[in-house]
Structure formats: structure tokens, C-alpha cells
Amino acid sequence: MLRRTLPSSMRAVVGVKHAVDYTIKVQVKGGQVVKDVRHSMNPFDEIAMEAAVQLKEKGIVSEVVAVTIGNAKAVECVRVAMSLGADRSVHVVGDQTAIDNLETLQVAKIFAKLHEELQGDIYLMGKQAIDDDQCHTPQMLAGLLNIPQGTFAAGLTVADDKSSVTVQREVDDGHQTVNVSLPAVVSCDLRLNTPRFPNIRNIMKAKKMPVNTMKIEDLGIDLTPRTATLEISAPEARKGGGKVADVDELINKLKNEAKAI
């Protein structure tokens, strides 16, 4: 993986996924998730976009490219990215079946393929998508490109000479700070920033901006799934709670009904 000499201007590539909206009550009907519901930019990707735009406002990054891989409707995702400040966008489009069967390794491979052209200095993505919660793509992308990664970023600082980035990572027992050389993949966590609302004029402008559309089958990547979904079911409906009269009843219930003790 040849590294360019220190760039005077950085390019940030942001991965944004057109995912089931956070506020939707997901339903399972006939063994399938009901997908004909509101979709929007994956919330963690919104955070990644905000991080990229902030870097651009500080003059650290000179160009932000938003990339989405999805069905035809996913173009809205990059339009939102452009209304927030992305300079240009790429929409890798596939039919619904192709997108449904897409696995995280293939997503990472697509980004790796796009890197040949995009040459991103920093790849920003949400830590995971809220519809599948896989949390694989950023890590795999770093592996495929053989570049370092700073994941679960709650803090992000680019070095003055733009040769590296310091990432404050959220880990189970607190924070871990790593410094990784650029180019690198950074995945963004909840507390990194608060995404802004797009300005209405920018929303209107973004509607008319061009989008570089590529067909997923033209990228020369093997899209054969390596996993098979055996079953999809909704979690059991929550039963109401109850009040107990005294400690004895509590112990009885815990022992004989809940079988917890």
C-alpha cells in the first residue's frame, strides 16, 4: 500500500448508509423484517459526516466525499450528506436483492475498490449500522487497505502536519487514546459530536448536485454471500409486571415462576 507524501490538503471519504430509521418500530411479518418503512442516514454515519464537515470548517480537510451503497432510494442519503457539506458523492447502486444479500466484507471490499480512485486520506464511518449492528466494515476496510484504524471514536484530532490522527476510543472500561498514521479508517461513536441540522438552502442546492452513480455489479467484486439467514423472529412481547405483597411472595415468584433463583 503506497502512501503518498504528506498531503497539503486532505480528502475525507465518509461512508453513509441508508438504513431503517432509528424511530421506526421494526416489525417482523412472515419471517421477514418489514422493510417498506422510513429510511434515513444511519445515526452513527451522521456523526461521521459531522466530523468530516467540522474538519473541513477548520481547514484541515479540503474535500469531503460521501459514499453510499444501497438501492435506488439510497441516493437520498448522499443528498443529505451534500446538504450537510459533502462536496461530491458516490452512489453504488444495486437492486433490492443484491442489497439484501450484501455482507459487511463485500461492503469493505467495495470501499477498498473505490479507494483506488478516491484516495481518501481519512475514512470516516459510523461504528455500526443500526439495522444490522454488525460493526465490521470499518475494521475490515482498514485490513483490506492495510492501513491503521481508530474505532469507536469519541474524540478525534488531526496532527498539525496531517501525518497522523489521534483518536480517543470508547472502550468498555473507559477511554483509550491511540495515535495512528494517515491514511486511516476512523469509526465514529455516539459522543464524538452532535450532528447539525442541514440548512434549507443547502438542502435545495443538494437536490440539484450531480451524483456519481455506479452499478454494484460493475465493480468486479464477488458478491456471493458467505452466510445464510436461517430464521428471523421478533423478540417476545414484554409481559406486564406485577406487584407482590411481601418478601415471601417475591422469593416464591423468583424461585418457581421466573426460575431465577
Next chain:
Amino acid sequence: MLRVSLRTARWAHAKVTDADIAAFKEILGEKNVLTEDLDKYSKDWLGKYEGECPAVVKPEDAEMTSKIMKYCNEKNIAVVPQAGNTGLVGGSVPTGGEIVLSVEKMNTITSIDGISRVVESGAGVVLQSLEDALLPHNLTVPLDLAAKGSCCIGGNVATNAGGIRFLRYGSLHQSVLGLRVVTATGDILDLRNKLPKDNTGYDLKQLFIGSEGTLGIITDVVLQVPSEMKSSNVALLGCETFDGVLRTMQHARSELGEIISALEFADARSVEMSLSHTGNDHPFADGERPKYYLLIETLGSNEDHDMEKLGNFLDDVLSKDVVTGTIAQDGTQTKNLWAVRENITVSFKDFGKHNLKYDVSLPTSDFYKCVEDTQARLDQEVGKGECDVVGFGHIGDGNLHLNVISNNPNVSPSMEPWLYEWLTERGGSVSAEHGIGLMKREALKYSKPQNAIDYMKQLKKVFDPNNILNPFKVI
């Protein structure tokens, strides 16, 4: 906390005795009669009204309700019907000595018909629960208000609640197809029609809708419900002049047409207070702080069509009166934009000890003049800088929530009856959606002629000859 105790000489009702409590328990079962820890029932949501309450009874159906009312009517015991107790005019708590009849146990959804889009439910079903139950049928409730998580459909009907979707779904007078009501004498009036068209005699149910528990107790509601719309958009726009707001609204109505579902207004100060209270960032990241805000919501069946309509509308108004704005990009941003509007009321206590609230209806062109004239009057009568007058509300329905925030406890005399007279002059209403309750009884005459009020009193006698149902409220 104003403890209102009206047990004066004019109290004509019987005092509740132990024998009465025993009788209640006999009729309803012990667990459905409470005599202790009654704060939840005897205090109102605003913390403004509280009345001595000897007992709370919770009938489980219309039959039990009827038996209780028969007993109370015979014994001359006053009864306050109560649903979610989220009312804003002190109409659902005792004034001192009445028992509370809570409909909370009547909380079953009896049936949902997805084809005719009709739902029958007990009066005690919480609005949010009703909405949740309708969702799998691709249906939704025809009203939405801040108290959704606690208010009950029975209470909504009894108060003819409005809310933010009034603009789209109309009034409950329209959506309610049928009711089962128990009158003060215990008579069960079963008007549970499920058909949208039924012109057979006088439409009695209309009397009970908005009667605020003074003509009968609603035990069951039959509602016509709308389809759940998949595509929704919320935009928050800023204008520098109120005329600009009005023009933008005109454009919205003609260009968004049938997909428009809410039009809410707030002035700069209301938005400032709301954001200060929640600590959220201002939605306008460009730093613009316009004088007036308009929140527009659309609900439609086709995302592409709606976006096209919205796009055309915005293209139009951005070149005219709208100086800045934003559109929510996902469910969370939608919630956050609505949160700006929804948190205005609760923020007031951060800015002043006393808050006078007026929920009024007036011609849309006079909307903001009401705020300006009120501020001018209070600057003069109470003193400059003493009161903060803000306005927000359902501008699409001509419904203004006028609020006066102050640390001065003596502002009401400068407001009432001046404000009522101001409204009457312009054909406005002293209570757009909150009702009369206890709070606005004196104001009723400003919005209704005396002979109308006399007819109301006669109707009260028809359904409640002994005046035991929610006495001292409304009329």
C-alpha cells in the same frame, strides 16, 4: 398551589359517609375503591387545583358505572369523572367533597376493524396505547397532543381535545362515530354506532363530546381512524415579519395542499426559552435567529410526491419571506424539531414564578397583534419589563397560546376581563381547545350569548337533574 374548597353554604350535596364507601365496595369490589393516597386523583396536572376527596371509585365497565351513578344520584353525592387527569382548566379534580370516578379500569380496546377503519375502545385507554394498537393495522389516531402518554381517549372526547393534527384530521366531533355514556341518574345511553353515516334523529353524542364530564360519563368510544401515512416531513422555517408568516402559510396551504398535517407557530422568545430549558442546539446551524418560526409537517402516502411538493413550496418561499430553515432528515431530527415546539410550555417556570396561560381562538390575521397588544398593555399597567408576553400555537387553526411570564403575582387583574373583551371584539374565543372547567367559568359569557348559556343549563337539567356530575364546572 391553590387549594380550592368550595364547601360553602351553597354546597348542596351530601357528605360521603362510611356507609357510602361500604356501598361502593359492594358494587365495585374492594380493590376498585380507594380512600387513601389520593393525591394523583385530587390534584390537577398544573398543580393549581386540589380538592378534598373522600374516595376514588374505579368501575370496570358501563354497568358498574351505572350502578355507582344510580347510588350517588339517590344519595345526592357529587361525582367528578376523571380520565388521565391531564386537563388544563381544573375540570377533572374535586372542588372539595366530591368523589372521583376514574375511568382508568375501562382500558380495553374492544375491536379494531382494519377495513372500515373503526376502533372501539374503553374510555380509559391511554392515547399512546391506542396508537400503538392501531399501528399493526396501518392505522393511527386522529389526534396528537403533548399529553399522549398519559391522557385517555375518554377524556379527549369529553374535552373535545384538539392538538397538533387538528388541521389534518379535524375535530373529534367528526371522528367520533359513537359513544356509550352513563348519565348522572345511571341511565346507560348506548350510542355505539360504527357507521360513518347515520342520520337517524338528533345526534345526541355530539352533546357529550366536549361536555367536560358535566352531562354524562363516557365509558366507551367508537372512533373513525385514519390510515397511517408512511411519508412524513417536518420543516422549521424562519421569517422576519408576521405578514411573512401569513404569506408563507398561504403558500403552504395551496402548494402542499392535501399533504399538510400541522402548522405551528412560535415567536423568537418562546423558542429561546424552550431551547434554554432542554439545552438542545438551535436547529439553525447558520446562526440566523429570526423573529418568527413556522413548523410545517406533511403526511402523505408517497415519499417522492411529497418531496417534490415540498421542494416546490420551499423554492417558492425561500425567495420570498423565509430567511432560513431546516428540514428534519431522520426520525430523531423530527423529534428534535417537534421538541422545540413541545417544550415551550414547560420552560416558562425557568423564567418567572407566575405564568398566566390563555388558550384563545382568533382570526389568523390578528394572531400576533394579540401578543403585541398584551405586551403593550402590561408594560403600561404593570410596568415595563415586569412581564414577558409570548405567543405560540396552532396557527393553522387560529389557536394562539398566549402566555404571560412574570415574577409579579398581581398581573391577572390587568389581563382579565380586558383580554376577553379584546377577543370578543374580534369574534374570538376565550378557550380554543382547553375547555372551561373550573378556571374559565366566568369567561364563558364572553364567547357565548346568554340565551345559549340558558339552553346549556336546561340540557344539563335533562341529563343531570340533581346536578351531581362535576358540579361547579363549565356552566
